[in-house]
Amino acid sequence: MASHHPIMTKDDLTAFLDQEFPQMHAGGRTYFVDEIGPLSARMRMTCHERHLRPGGTISGPSMMGLADLALYAAILAHIGPVALAVTTSLTFNFLRKPEPRDLIAECRLLKLGKRLAVGEVSIRSEGSPDVVCHATGTYSIPDRR
Amino acid sequence: MASHHPIMTKDDLTAFLDQEFPQMHAGGRTYFVDEIGPLSARMRMTCHERHLRPGGTISGPSMMGLADLALYAAILAHIGPVALAVTTSLTFNFLRKPEPRDLIAECRLLKLGKRLAVGEVSIRSEGSPDVVCHATGTYSIPDRR
Amino acid sequence: MASHHPIMTKDDLTAFLDQEFPQMHAGGRTYFVDEIGPLSARMRMTCHERHLRPGGTISGPSMMGLADLALYAAILAHIGPVALAVTTSLTFNFLRKPEPRDLIAECRLLKLGKRLAVGEVSIRSEGSPDVVCHATGTYSIPDRR
Amino acid sequence: MASHHPIMTKDDLTAFLDQEFPQMHAGGRTYFVDEIGPLSARMRMTCHERHLRPGGTISGPSMMGLADLALYAAILAHIGPVALAVTTSLTFNFLRKPEPRDLIAECRLLKLGKRLAVGEVSIRSEGSPDVVCHATGTYSIPDRR
Numbered sequence: 001m002a003s004h005h006p007i008m009t010k011d012d013l014t015a016f017l018d019q020e021f022p023q024m025h026a027g028g029r030t031y032f033v034d035e036i037g038p039l040s041a042r043m044r045m046t047c048h049e050r051h052l053r054p055g056g057t058i059s060g061p062s063m064m065g066l067a068d069l070a071l072y073a074a075i076l077a078h079i080g081p082v083a084l085a086v087t088t089s090l091t092f093n094f095l096r097k098p099e100p101r102d103l104i105a106e107c108r109l110l111k112l113g114k115r116l117a118v119g120e121v122s123i124r125s126e127g128s129p130d131v132v133c134h135a136t137g138t139y140s141i142p143d144r145r
Numbered sequence: 146m147a148s149h150h151p152i153m154t155k156d157d158l159t160a161f162l163d164q165e166f167p168q169m170h171a172g173g174r175t176y177f178v179d180e181i182g183p184l185s186a187r188m189r190m191t192c193h194e195r196h197l198r199p200g201g202t203i204s205g206p207s208m209m210g211l212a213d214l215a216l217y218a219a220i221l222a223h224i225g226p227v228a229l230a231v232t233t234s235l236t237f238n239f240l241r242k243p244e245p246r247d248l249i250a251e252c253r254l255l256k257l258g259k260r261l262a263v264g265e266v267s268i269r270s271e272g273s274p275d276v277v278c279h280a281t282g283t284y285s286i287p288d289r290r
Numbered sequence: 291m292a293s294h295h296p297i298m299t300k301d302d303l304t305a306f307l308d309q310e311f312p313q314m315h316a317g318g319r320t321y322f323v324d325e326i327g328p329l330s331a332r333m334r335m336t337c338h339e340r341h342l343r344p345g346g347t348i349s350g351p352s353m354m355g356l357a358d359l360a361l362y363a364a365i366l367a368h369i370g371p372v373a374l375a376v377t378t379s380l381t382f383n384f385l386r387k388p389e390p391r392d393l394i395a396e397c398r399l400l401k402l403g404k405r406l407a408v409g410e411v412s413i414r415s416e417g418s419p420d421v422v423c424h425a426t427g428t429y430s431i432p433d434r435r
Numbered sequence: 436m437a438s439h440h441p442i443m444t445k446d447d448l449t450a451f452l453d454q455e456f457p458q459m460h461a462g463g464r465t466y467f468v469d470e471i472g473p474l475s476a477r478m479r480m481t482c483h484e485r486h487l488r489p490g491g492t493i494s495g496p497s498m499m500g501l502a503d504l505a506l507y508a509a510i511l512a513h514i515g516p517v518a519l520a521v522t523t524s525l526t527f528n529f530l531r532k533p534e535p536r537d538l539i540a541e542c543r544l545l546k547l548g549k550r551l552a553v554g555e556v557s558i559r560s561e562g563s564p565d566v567v568c569h570a571t572g573t574y575s576i577p578d579r580r
Contacts, residue, residue: 023488053458060503060522065496087495088406089379089428091236091526093263093281095256110267110276111240115405116378116430118238120265120279122255131255134265136238136281138379138428140406168343198313205377206355213350232350233551234524234573236381260550261523261575283524283573285551381526383553383571385546400557400566401530408528410555410569412545421545424555426528426571 004112006036006077013073016081024069031066033073039109041074044126046102058098067092067121067135070105075117075139078109082142085117090137098133102126115141149257151181151222158218161226169214176211178218184254186219189271191247203243212237212266212280215250220262220284223254227287230262235282243277246270260286294402296326296367303363306371314359321356323363329399331364334416336392348388357382357411357425360395365407365429368399372432375407380427388423392416405431439547441471441512448508451516459504466501468508474544476509479561481537493533502527502556502570505540510552510574513544517577520552525572533567536560550576 008016010033017024017033024031027050034042043066045051051062068087075085103123111118116138123133153161155178162169162178169176172195179187188211190196196207213232220230248268256263261283268278298306300323307314307323314321317340324332333356335341341352358377365375393413401408406428413423443451445468452459452468459466462485469477478501480486486497503522510520538558546553551573558568 020489026485050461054456059458059500060525061496061500064499064525065494068495086532087529089526089528090495090499091281091381091524093255093283093524094522095263097521110238110279118240118279134255134263134281136236136279138238166344171340195316199311204355205358205380206351209354209380210349210351231387232384234381234383235350235354236379236526238379239377242376381571383545383573385553400528400569408530408569424545424553424571426526426569428528 004078005038007080008036008077010036013077016076017073031069034104036073036077039074039078039112041070041077041107043070043073043105043107044102045105047100052100056100058100058103060094063098063103063123063133064090064092064135066103066105067123067133068137070107070121071119071135071137071139074107074109074119075112075141078112079141084142085139088138088140090135093134095134096130096132099125103132117141149223150183152225153181153222155181158222161221162218176214179249181218181222184219184223184257186215186222186252188215188218188250188252189247190250192245197245201245203245203248205239208243208248208268208278209235209237209280211248211250212268212278213282215252215266216264216280216282216284219252219254219264220257220286223257224286229287230284233283233285235280238279239277240279241275241277244270248277258286262286294368295328297370298326298367300326303367306366307363321359324394326363326367329364329368329402331360331367331397333360333363333395333397334392335395337390342390346390348390348393350384353388353393353413353423354380354382354425356393356395357413357423358427360397360411361409361425361427361429364397364399364409365402365431368402369431374432375429378428378430380425383424385424386420386422389415393422407431439513440473442515443471443512445471448512451511452508466504469539471508471512474509474513474547476505476512476542478505478508478540478542479537480540482535487535491535493535493538495529498533498538498558498568499525499527499570501538501540502558502568503572505542505556506554506570506572506574509542509544509554510547510576513547514576519577520574523573523575525570528569529567530569531565531567534560538567552576
């Protein structure tokens with residue numbers, strides 16, 4: 001069973017993601033691990049033209065990718081660099097139109113089981129208290145020996 | 146637009162729910178409003194034989210009903226006694242088997258719009274830090290004049 | 291890996307549910323397995339006073355319980371009588387107020403994996419083409435040898 | 436109230452999407468409206484390097500964007516070109532790893548109300564019967580006069 005304390009640092013995690021998912025930085029780096037804590041992770045997506053929609057808001061798929069990544073980072077930080085953990089479900093509520101600013105995703109793990117991990121993610125514009133998108137998601141964790 | 150501070154007290158809300166939904170107490174009162182706060186509500190479901198499943202755990206529908214009720218209570222407390230608010234969606238993650246003890250549902254409203262209200266609910270066994278069931282849900286709010 | 295054809299008949303399944311979950315018939319039998327097919331199951335919930343809400347509609351928890359049961363029945367029919375399969379997530383969209391008539395839940399399995407089964411359920415009032423409640427859900431399947 | 440028959444053709448819809456969301460074709464056109472029908476729409480996403488992940492599978496955000504677009508197309512086809520319809524919630528179940536082939540998203544509207552539209556989307560690799568990703572989603576529809 002996984003520990004409730006992270007076993008990877010922010011730098012470990014950044015290095016692992018860069019190596020395993022280089023394509024997430026295609027067009028310039030916009031995703032950053034901001035902080036890892038007990039059963040939690042905080043990611044940042046910097047504002048970049050490729051995340052924008054007409055009217056100056058941020059696209060749904062960009063926010064959905066950020067939430068998925070924050071959940072993945074939180075799980076990996078606690079179980080170690082297991083590239084094969086896969087998303088099995090994600091639920092999003094879109095609450096407000098985000099302004100064209102950096103987005104901060106805070107993930108809290110609700111369960112870290114042997115086979116499944118479940119967490120929730122709140123995305124806010126930097127400096128704002130309002131949640132613009134809320135997500136819950138589940139990852140399936142491969143058998144380990 | 147609704148206020149971010151409750152406009153009904155715990156007693157107002159209890160009286161409204163008792164009058165509008167007497168059937169929720171059929172077989173004996175098990176649902177109680179514990180507390181109302183800014184954009185939040187806490188409900189309790191006392192342990193009763195009709196909520197149990199074999200093996201001494203609490204049934205899924207009982208927990209789902211409790212989460213829905215906590216969300217409804219949180220919304221009503223902020224918009225006033227509008228019996229016609231209706232649930233449009235609910236998503237549940239079942240995380241652990243609850244023991245046969247009182248369950249506490251804490252609801253936090255994420256959005257209180259003119260037409261839609263969205264919140265999340267964490268259900269725990271009384272005295273335990275572990276979330277046994279997590280829910281997010283949306284209510285449609287009728288037009289008011 | 292499970293077969294895509296059912297290995298339990300409607301009668302097998304009814305007998306298993308009656309034995310393992312007698313409490314679901316407390317107050318009189320209202321849940322019936324109507325049909326089992328390849329990757330599918332159809333359940334019926336007869337209209338009974340305990341499922342009703344004021345105004346003559348059917349309660350949310352009754353519909354949620356019916357959807358969960360239809361998914362469980364569809365899975366068991368294909369993997370055999372494994373009482374330990376547990377719901378891990380459920381998502382509901384409530385589309386219309388159901389009239390006080392029998393409800394029919396049709397479940398279609400989308401995936402029947404070694405560890406997870408996923409399905410969707412459409413609930414309609416008997417004789418009506420309109421979906422009153424739509425659900426998707428996931429069950430975790432215990433290791434088998 | 437919206438009709439249950441589409442009022443925009445496939446060509447109308449393509450022209451509207453091209454004009455309102457030109458950025459969805461940044462890097463080369465990969466999204467195509469395949470067919471519009473009663474309460475339904477079918478979209479195609481052609482296989483392109485920018486949708487791929489290491490190992491030759493298709494990225495989650497690409498599939499999530501495709502599902503959202505299929506739902507939007509189905510709704511617009513029935514209510515007319517209302518750019519202001521906005522996604523309020525989306526739930527995804529990821530069922531299988533998609534191969535690097537075209538993906539086909541079939542959307543079926545479950546409800547087309549005055550304020551909310553709800554639909555479900557099944558995504559398959561072209562030519563395969565297996566659903567790789569299933570989605571349900573809700574759009575809020577602006578007031579019309």
